[in-house]
Amino acid sequence: MSNINDIIKPENLVYKKADALSDNIMHYCPGCSHGTVHKLIAETLDELGIQDKTIGVSPVGCGVFAYNYINCDWQQAAHGRAPALATGTKRLMPDHYVFTYQGDGDLASIGTSEIMHAVNRGENITVIFINNGIYGMTGGQMAPTTLVGMETSSSPYGRDISIHGYPIKITEILAQLPGAAYVTRQSVHNATAVRKAKKAVKKAFEVQGKAIGTSIVEIVSTCSSGWKMTPTGANEWMTENMFPNYPLGDIVDKSKPKQEDLEQFPLK
Amino acid sequence: MTEEIIIAGFGGQGVLSMGKILAYSGVMQNQEVSWMPAYGPEMRGGTANVTVILSDEKVSSPILHEYDTAIVLNQQSMNKFEKAVKPGGILLFDPNGITTPPTRTDINIYKIEGTAEAANMGNPKTFNMIILGAYLKLKPIIKMENVEKGLQNSLPERHHKLIPLNLKAIDMGMEKVEKFSLQ
Amino acid sequence: MGELKLMKGNEVIAEAAIRCGCDGYFGYPITPQSEIMEYLALREPWKETGMVFLQAESEVAAINMIYGGASCGKRVMTTSSSPGMSLMMEGLSYIAGAELPCVIVNIVRGGPGLGTIQPSQADYNQATKGGGHGDYQSIVLAPATVQEMYDFVELSFDLAFKYRIPAIILSDGVIGQMMEKVTLGEFKPRWTAEQIEQMSGSWATTGMKGRKMNVTTSLRLQSEDLEKHNNNLQAKYRTIEKEEVRFDEYMTDDAEYILVAYGSSARICHKTVELAREKGLKVGLLRPITVWPYPTKRLQELAQKAKGMMAVEMSAGQMFIDLKLAVNGKTPVEYYGRMGGMVPSPSEVLGALEKQLIGGANNE
Ligand SMILES: Cc1ncc(C[n+]2csc(CCOP(=O)(O)OP(=O)(O)O)c2C)c(N)n1
Numbered sequence: 001m002s003n004i005n006d007i008i009k010p011e012n013l014v015y016k017k018a019d020a021l022s023d024n025i026m027h028y029c030p031g032c033s034h035g036t037v038h039k040l041i042a043e044t045l046d047e048l049g050i051q052d053k054t055i056g057v058s059p060v061g062c063g064v065f066a067y068n069y070i071n072c073d074w075q076q077a078a079h080g081r082a083p084a085l086a087t088g089t090k091r092l093m094p095d096h097y098v099f100t101y102q103g104d105g106d107l108a109s110i111g112t113s114e115i116m117h118a119v120n121r122g123e124n125i126t127v128i129f130i131n132n133g134i135y136g137m138t139g140g141q142m143a144p145t146t147l148v149g150m151e152t153s154s155s156p157y158g159r160d161i162s163i164h165g166y167p168i169k170i171t172e173i174l175a176q177l178p179g180a181a182y183v184t185r186q187s188v189h190n191a192t193a194v195r196k197a198k199k200a201v202k203k204a205f206e207v208q209g210k211a212i213g214t215s216i217v218e219i220v221s222t223c224s225s226g227w228k229m230t231p232t233g234a235n236e237w238m239t240e241n242m243f244p245n246y247p248l249g250d251i252v253d254k255s256k257p258k259q260e261d262l263e264q265f266p267l268k
Numbered sequence: 269m270t271e272e273i274i275i276a277g278f279g280g281q282g283v284l285s286m287g288k289i290l291a292y293s294g295v296m297q298n299q300e301v302s303w304m305p306a307y308g309p310e311m312r313g314g315t316a317n318v319t320v321i322l323s324d325e326k327v328s329s330p331i332l333h334e335y336d337t338a339i340v341l342n343q344q345s346m347n348k349f350e351k352a353v354k355p356g357g358i359l360l361f362d363p364n365g366i367t368t369p370p371t372r373t374d375i376n377i378y379k380i381e382g383t384a385e386a387a388n389m390g391n392p393k394t395f396n397m398i399i400l401g402a403y404l405k406l407k408p409i410i411k412m413e414n415v416e417k418g419l420q421n422s423l424p425e426r427h428h429k430l431i432p433l434n435l436k437a438i439d440m441g442m443e444k445v446e447k448f449s450l451q
Numbered sequence: 452m453g454e455l456k457l458m459k460g461n462e463v464i465a466e467a468a469i470r471c472g473c474d475g476y477f478g479y480p481i482t483p484q485s486e487i488m489e490y491l492a493l494r495e496p497w498k499e500t501g502m503v504f505l506q507a508e509s510e511v512a513a514i515n516m517i518y519g520g521a522s523c524g525k526r527v528m529t530t531s532s533s534p535g536m537s538l539m540m541e542g543l544s545y546i547a548g549a550e551l552p553c554v555i556v557n558i559v560r561g562g563p564g565l566g567t568i569q570p571s572q573a574d575y576n577q578a579t580k581g582g583g584h585g586d587y588q589s590i591v592l593a594p595a596t597v598q599e600m601y602d603f604v605e606l607s608f609d610l611a612f613k614y615r616i617p618a619i620i621l622s623d624g625v626i627g628q629m630m631e632k633v634t635l636g637e638f639k640p641r642w643t644a645e646q647i648e649q650m651s652g653s654w655a656t657t658g659m660k661g662r663k664m665n666v667t668t669s670l671r672l673q674s675e676d677l678e679k680h681n682n683n684l685q686a687k688y689r690t691i692e693k694e695e696v697r698f699d700e701y702m703t704d705d706a707e708y709i710l711v712a713y714g715s716s717a718r719i720c721h722k723t724v725e726l727a728r729e730k731g732l733k734v735g736l737l738r739p740i741t742v743w744p745y746p747t748k749r750l751q752e753l754a755q756k757a758k759g760m761m762a763v764e765m766s767a768g769q770m771f772i773d774l775k776l777a778v779n780g781k782t783p784v785e786y787y788g789r790m791g792g793m794v795p796s797p798s799e800v801l802g803a804l805e806k807q808l809i810g811g812a813n814n815e
């Protein structure tokens with residue numbers, strides 16, 4: 001039998017926790033997507049070598065404590081206001097990387113105004129948008145992204161469009177704004193998806209480096225606690241119900257702009 | 269008569285609903301009651317506790333720092349509430365998961381193997397009723413008929429078929445509770 | 452007699468609104484008061500009384516939905532907790548300026564900023580001193596029991612309409628999350644369109660059929676107009692200060708030392724008085740029920756014979772200042788409080804009283 005110490009060598013390394021990811025134990029519930037996305041951001045900061053010139057803005061929502069898990073400078077915003085803090089920061093610190101980390105209640109409900117205008121101005125920031133279709137932190141109330149018919153603690157008989165309107169596709173709306181440079185929707189429910197999401201997060205920061213407008217990565221996520229499901233059940237439910245409403249894939253990509261795009265939406 | 273109780277354990281052990289049944293039972297015998305939970309995100313999978321006060325007079329402060337009885341269902345709660353029992357008061361605990369048993373000599377300490385007995389009964393959900401039974405044996409402040417009414421009022425209609433099982437669990441707790449002797 | 456129930460303070464707020472004929476609720480989830488909205492969603496009052504319920508997209512939106520509903524002479528209510536209340540301050544100022552009635556419940560949590568979800572009384576100044584911009588007041592009621600959570604909803608609507616003023620129920624996570632016995636009152640029908648026209652037709656935007664137009668506004672560009680408007684508001688506030696002061700006393704008759712506390716702090720102090728009396732100390736409690744208008748006159752009377760008074764609150768002495776102004780040097784006044792979601796214990800308060808006042812007096 002070989003000695004364990006013979007195996008622990010740099011050349012045998014298959015996986016290493018990102019340096020930018022802290023050792024703190026995450027407070028997230030089993031099956032939650034937040035932790036996986038944190039990891040992807042931390043890896044991106046490592047790989048692009050930008051940990052020490054990145055400023056994150058954390059939301060109000062389950063992601064509020066993101067600063068406990070990703071080691072970089074952070075600001076903690078009021079509910080929905082992260083894009084405004086990020087705007088102020090990026091305008092004053094244009095050679096830093098600035099990103100917001102926001103939930104769907106934060107971005108698509110109370111903070112619609114801030115996100116719309118930040119993207120409309122084409123702020124050179126990155127927006128990581130965790131859409132779990134619910135208010136996770138406050139105990140599973142309906143979000144504007146909640147699917148039709150979905151039962152939540154504030155829509156106990158299911159979301160009814162005649163009362164609550166339709167699940168908002170905020171990412172598609174933002175994608176229409178000329179200031180959006182890269183807009184994509186991903187998920188992290190299996191290994192393939194995580195790999196794709198990683199690429200997207202990294203690209204979003206790279207796009208920020210090019211200063212061509214706002215980069216937005218929506219991650220369609222699970223909230224097993226809020227949905228009152230098991231983690232695997234939540235993944236299945238998401239695949240069957242969330243993806244048809246929130247289809248995955250790139251929506252806008254001006255990182256390698258086509259001529260006609262440039263004519264319509266010239267780069268800043 | 270005023271009885272000031274803290275019930276503390278993990279979220280999911282039925283701590284809050286046990287307190288609720290106790291409070292409802294008090295209402296059924298015309299007592300004044302208050303039920304004050306520790307609330308917040310720490311409850312998810314973390315610790316949960318509730319202060320229940322039953323009294324013949326108006327309840328003044330619903331939040332207390334010392335208690336006539338502490339019902340302790342995990343180690344964190346033992347660390348926090350053993351010292352909060354009034355001298356001469358009662359500490360009731362389930363030894364399951366307790367690594368540092370209580371040591372005070374100026375209070376009356378009892379144990380109830382609630383986790384084990386619930387497993388014996390084939391339904392872990394009876395756990396909190398076994399604990400409640402143990403408590404009522406030590407402090408028979410509520411008539412059984414009122415406990416039954418309390419159950420009826422605090423459980424949703426669809427769970428009423430479980431009331432006989434709950435009453436059986438309460439009996440079990442009454443039978444199995446025993447004095448804890450300090451080593 | 453009504454129905455006797457064991458309920459949470461938050462749930463009781465919702466049930467009281469339904470039963471007293473509230474027309475509409477608009478709110479946004481925030482701990483520790485989301486149960487109010489969740490209870491209404493589950494209870495579906497629109498099927499029973501026609502009461503409208505809507506989850507708004509933010510507190511900014513919620514308070515402006517209230518502005519709209521109140522403008523129509525409807526009985527509308529919103530509820531929130533501290534961070535959400537801050538967002539509502541803009542709307543509240545407009546509502547006060549337009550002299551509209553509405554009910555707002557603040558289940559206060561620890562601040563500043565996002566703070567904590569644990570109970571606090573640190574929004575006292577915001578509630579009792581206007582809160583937003585401009586010279587204005589809201590009537591502020593501070594319930595100390597779950598029963599008062601129930602009773603004060605209807606009382607708030609009554610006062611709000613009597614004076615065309617926002618009424619705030621200032622509570623906290625203790626009373627909101629606690630269950631106690633409560634007697635629910637009879638259902639009262641919502642006002643009909645005719646009743647609203649009769650009562651509020653002179654100002655409400657109910658459609659100008661058969662009368663001249665009504666405008667609800669806070670805008671008065673001419674300074675002469677705006678000063679006159681402010682003078683009218685101030686006159687109204689003076690009337691309220693005369694007519695609507697409410698308070699409760701416990702063992703003040705022979706008390707040498709008087710604790711002054713409202714809401715959940717008053718519950719704690721009630722126990723402190725019991726503990727003090729067991730020790731033979733003559734301690735009493737004055738509990739402001741309206742924290743605006745403040746029971747200034749009664750406190751002045753008590754100050755004449757008391758050896759000292761102590762404000763006890765879960766904030767950094769916000770009410771203490773009002774107490775000092777009321778007592779105006781007639782007797783020594785002290786403060787004891789906790790902050791950040793910490794709740795003082797009855798014996799802790801007694802210790803502070805003995806140390807800061809009783810001991811001090813005996814040493815003289
Ligand atoms: C002004 C204000 N209103 C309400 C709240 C309460 N609140 C905290 S988190 C949250 C919703 C978060 O939902 P989301 O953004 O979807 O994040 P998730 O927890 O689902 O990740 C709310 C309403 C608050 N903190 N501040």
Ligand SMILES: [Mg+2]
Nearest residue numbers: 103104134136
């Ligand atoms: Mg969410």
